[in-house]
Amino acid sequence: MRYIEQEKVVRRMNGRMVVNRVFQGLFMFATALALLALVILLYRIVSQGAGHLSLDFLTNFASRFPDQAGIKAALVGSIWLMAVVAPTSILLGVGSAIYLEEYAKKGRITTFIQMNISNLAGVPSVVFGLLGLTIFVRALALGNSILAAGFTMSLLILPVIIVAAQEAIRSVPGELRDASYGMGATKWQTIVRIILPAAIPGILTGSILALSRAIGETAPLIVVGIPVIIQFLPEGVMDTFTALPMQIYDWSSRPQAEFQTVAAAGIIVLMVVLLFMNSVAVFIRNKFDKSY
Amino acid sequence: MRTSVQELIAKSKDKKSKKIIEKLIPVLLFLIASVSVLTTIGIVLTLIIETVTFFTRVPLSEFILGTTWLPFANSGAQFGIWPLIVGTLKITGIAIVVAVPIGISAAIYLSEYASDNVRRVVKPVLEVLAGVPTIVYGFFALTFVTPVLQSFFPEIKIFNAISPGIVVGIMIIPMIASLSEDAMSSVPKSIRDGALAMGSTKFEVAWKITVPAALSGIIASVVLGLSRAIGETMIVSLAAGSTPKFDGDFTGSIQTMTAYIVQVSKGDAGYGTTIYYSIYAVGFTLFLFTMAMNILAGYMSKRFREEY
Numbered sequence: 001m002r003y004i005e006q007e008k009v010v011r012r013m014n015g016r017m018v019v020n021r022v023f024q025g026l027f028m029f030a031t032a033l034a035l036l037a038l039v040i041l042l043y044r045i046v047s048q049g050a051g052h053l054s055l056d057f058l059t060n061f062a063s064r065f066p067d068q069a070g071i072k073a074a075l076v077g078s079i080w081l082m083a084v085v086a087p088t089s090i091l092l093g094v095g096s097a098i099y100l101e102e103y104a105k106k107g108r109i110t111t112f113i114q115m116n117i118s119n120l121a122g123v124p125s126v127v128f129g130l131l132g133l134t135i136f137v138r139a140l141a142l143g144n145s146i147l148a149a150g151f152t153m154s155l156l157i158l159p160v161i162i163v164a165a166q167e168a169i170r171s172v173p174g175e176l177r178d179a180s181y182g183m184g185a186t187k188w189q190t191i192v193r194i195i196l197p198a199a200i201p202g203i204l205t206g207s208i209l210a211l212s213r214a215i216g217e218t219a220p221l222i223v224v225g226i227p228v229i230i231q232f233l234p235e236g237v238m239d240t241f242t243a244l245p246m247q248i249y250d251w252s253s254r255p256q257a258e259f260q261t262v263a264a265a266g267i268i269v270l271m272v273v274l275l276f277m278n279s280v281a282v283f284i285r286n287k288f289d290k291s292y
Numbered sequence: 293m294r295t296s297v298q299e300l301i302a303k304s305k306d307k308k309s310k311k312i313i314e315k316l317i318p319v320l321l322f323l324i325a326s327v328s329v330l331t332t333i334g335i336v337l338t339l340i341i342e343t344v345t346f347f348t349r350v351p352l353s354e355f356i357l358g359t360t361w362l363p364f365a366n367s368g369a370q371f372g373i374w375p376l377i378v379g380t381l382k383i384t385g386i387a388i389v390v391a392v393p394i395g396i397s398a399a400i401y402l403s404e405y406a407s408d409n410v411r412r413v414v415k416p417v418l419e420v421l422a423g424v425p426t427i428v429y430g431f432f433a434l435t436f437v438t439p440v441l442q443s444f445f446p447e448i449k450i451f452n453a454i455s456p457g458i459v460v461g462i463m464i465i466p467m468i469a470s471l472s473e474d475a476m477s478s479v480p481k482s483i484r485d486g487a488l489a490m491g492s493t494k495f496e497v498a499w500k501i502t503v504p505a506a507l508s509g510i511i512a513s514v515v516l517g518l519s520r521a522i523g524e525t526m527i528v529s530l531a532a533g534s535t536p537k538f539d540g541d542f543t544g545s546i547q548t549m550t551a552y553i554v555q556v557s558k559g560d561a562g563y564g565t566t567i568y569y570s571i572y573a574v575g576f577t578l579f580l581f582t583m584a585m586n587i588l589a590g591y592m593s594k595r596f597r598e599e600y
Contacts, residue, residue: 009491020493024405026335030397031406031414034469037462038421045428079479096322103318104325116329121301122516122586123579124523126550127335127556134338138563142325155331162328184297186310209423216425219525223557223571241302245427245526252530256563260435274423 045271049264061231062247066258071266073230074247077146078215078273080234081243082199084150085214086155090207092154092162094196097203100162101169102191121159128156129223137224144225147237152220157210164206168199201288208281212274218245244270310353314545326483339579349566355573361536363556363567371570373577375536379453379546380581383528384516386457387464387521392514394461395468399510402469403476404498414416415470422466433459434487438531451533451545460468464517469515475509475593496593512593519585521577525550 060070096117104110132152142148172195180190196203221243230249234241249272251263295303301443318543347355358372398418402411438455442448479502487497503510533545534555547555553571561567 015494016493020495023495023498024401027401027405030394034398034421034462034465035414035417038417038424040436041424041428041432044432048435066346092324092327096328099318099321099325102473103321113325113329116332118590119583119586120328120332122519122548123335124525124582126523126553126578127339127575130416130553130572131338132341133334133557135334144555149307155327158331162455168471171452186314188458196574208324210400212423215428218425218427219529219554222554225557245425248427248431249526249530252427260431263431264435265433270425271428274425278423 021086032066041141045264045267048261049266049268050092052261052265053268058269062229062242062250066255066256067212069251069259069262070248071244071247071269073233074242074244076233077230077241078235078243080111080146080241081150081153082211082215084146086149086207086211089154089157089161089210089214090203093158093207093210094165094203096158096162097165097169098191098196101166102187102195102243110261117159121163123126124219125156125217126219128152129220131226132220142238144227144240145238146234146241149221149224149226149241150237153214153217156217156220157214160213161207162208163201168206171194171202172198183187201284205281205285208277208284212277212281215243215273215277216245216270218249221246222249229291235258244273298557303328314382335579339572339576342569343576346566346569346573349569350573359538361552363570368559369566370498371566371573372538373549373574375538376547376552376574377577379528379532380535380548380550381568382542382577383457383460383532383548384521385526386454386516387461387524388514388518390458390461391464391468395465395513395517396472396510398465398469399472399476400498400503402473404494404502418466418469421462422470425465426463426524426526427530429459429463430456430527433531439584442569444544448543449533449545451531451535453532453542456527456531457542458525460521463524463527464552467520468513468517471499471513472506472510475506475513478509499547509594509597512589515585515589515592519582519589522585523550523582525554529554549581550573553578 056068057070058075059072060068062071063069065118077153082181096113100110100113101187104113129152132148132155136142136148136151137144142146143150155199175189176194176198185193226242227240228242228246230242244266248263248266251266340450355371355373357374358370359374360369360372361375362368362370398414402414406414433455437459438450438452441452441455442450483501484497485506487501488494492500528548528551532548532551534547535545536547536552537544552574556567556571561571581589
């Protein structure tokens with residue numbers, strides 16, 4: 001008995017091949033469409049903003065006049081913001097990751113913390129802004145300072161850093177740990193001298209990527225009440241400030257068409273900063289990535 | 293006299309300071325780890341407390357049943373949340389229509405058709421797309437997508453739901469594509485090879501084997517995309533306008549929950565006014581929506597996961 005009717009298979013084969021080709025084309029087209037969106041986006045912004053880029057743009061304060069408007073206050077403000085966010089979020093993130101990976105006993109509490117972290121990652125950034133407004137700006141009376149905005153941003157990217165650090169710590173092979181214990185090292189000595197040095201490339205890469213998200217975030221800053229028009233540079237973490245995305249938001253929402261050019265120039269500066277941070281992250285990953 | 297290694301270790305273990313450190317560190321780290329839990333508690337408490345204050349001034353029934361959102365009226369301000377929810381759903385709906393077919397197609401292409409070389413190029417580019425700040429997408433929607441749409445459909449206003457909807461869709465494509473691709477890649481190769489050996493075409497393998505097997509992960513990725521679209525703020529603040537409307541109009545100005553929070557925060561509403569508290573009530577509603585989506589996504593990927 002024949003299970004396969006050869007003629008029927010042959011008759012349908014051509015049609016099936018055509019369907020396969022058509023869908024392959026469709027899937028490819030869809031992928032190309034997504035990539036095309038990125039190309040158009042970048043092209044539009046560069047072609048609009050490149051003309052406004054100059055040294056003056058980097059060294060001028062914001063202005064009512066589009067041709068004099070500069071990004072100095074925002075650029076310096078964003079650097080100040082990162083100076084608060086980077087140590088705060090990395091300290092909290094790596095500390096949490098060490099606890100969860102090295103000390104916590106697998107049980108209800110650990111599962112709860114872990115679940116909480118993944119849920120926290122899904123909370124919209126604007127809601128973090130409301131948290132920052134209530135706790136840091138009002139309750140702790142930090143006002144719309146760099147510190148208040150920095151703490152808010154740190155909490156926002158904390159879940160990302162914790163998860164990245166956990167993965168980095170987990171990928172350190174158990175033999176290294178056992179060898180360290182075997183030589184009589186205590187748990188903390190093992191963590192500080194063996195595990196952390198081995199995990200640092202992964203931790204740094206993840207942290208830089210998280211920080212590059214923080215530097216582009218706008219919504220929490222608006223809700224926390226960060227002003228836009230600032231004609232001075234902050235001198236300490238308790239000063240108020242403005243940041244790159246805030247400045248871009250302000251320029252984009254102005255009705256005059258000239259300010260769109262200024263906004264595009266601002267976006268180029270922001271994207272260059274992001275590109276730089278991402279390149280550093282990729283460099284660290286490639287340079288120090290040891291495979292055990 | 294020579295001391296043995298054992299003695300050295302024993303001596304070092306006896307040091308008091310070391311013992312204290314070994315005891316203190318876990319406590320300290322536990323405190324640090326609890327910051328993330330405290331953050332969640334802080335968010336929930338903040339939202340609940342300020343929302344309760346809001347409801348001492350505006351009846352709960354008006355908020356959840358009302359279809360007029362008129363917070364800035366001098367007399368007879370109305371706080372019915374539905375116009376903001378409808379605005380959010382318009383954006384989310386368009387975003388999903390754009391992102392789901394493209395995202396899943398890209399995932400199928402990458403996991404079933406693309407060569408390793410193509411994958412090595414396309415995946416990082418998609419990552420770049422995911423890393424673009426939302427303010428940049430907002431600018432793109434306002435200054436490029438809207439004018440392009442207007443040149444085809446003159447009835448579209450400067451502020452509308454379509455353009456930001458499409459751009460939010462573009463924003464979540466990488467997320468849906470990469471999470472779906474992860475789900476498809478985890479389908480074992482042996483099953484694919486089996487189908488191919490039986491004479492299936494690649495499309496049949498993708499459609500009848502890979503996609504059904506990875507369905508839980510694909511759906512989870514879509515739900516997470518939905519959650520991201522609901523919470524998206526800057527694109528809608530820049531390009532969707534600020535007119536809360538309870539209707540089916542997509543071509544004119546609308547307002548989403550997130551855009552309302554931004555509008556009030558920007559306008560510096562005095563602390564303690566009803567408008568000030570209203571952003572917490574709206575924020576709480578937003579939080580519930582996204583939370584439900586995130587829990588649903590987690591449940592989907594756990595409950596229906598096929599183990600191989």
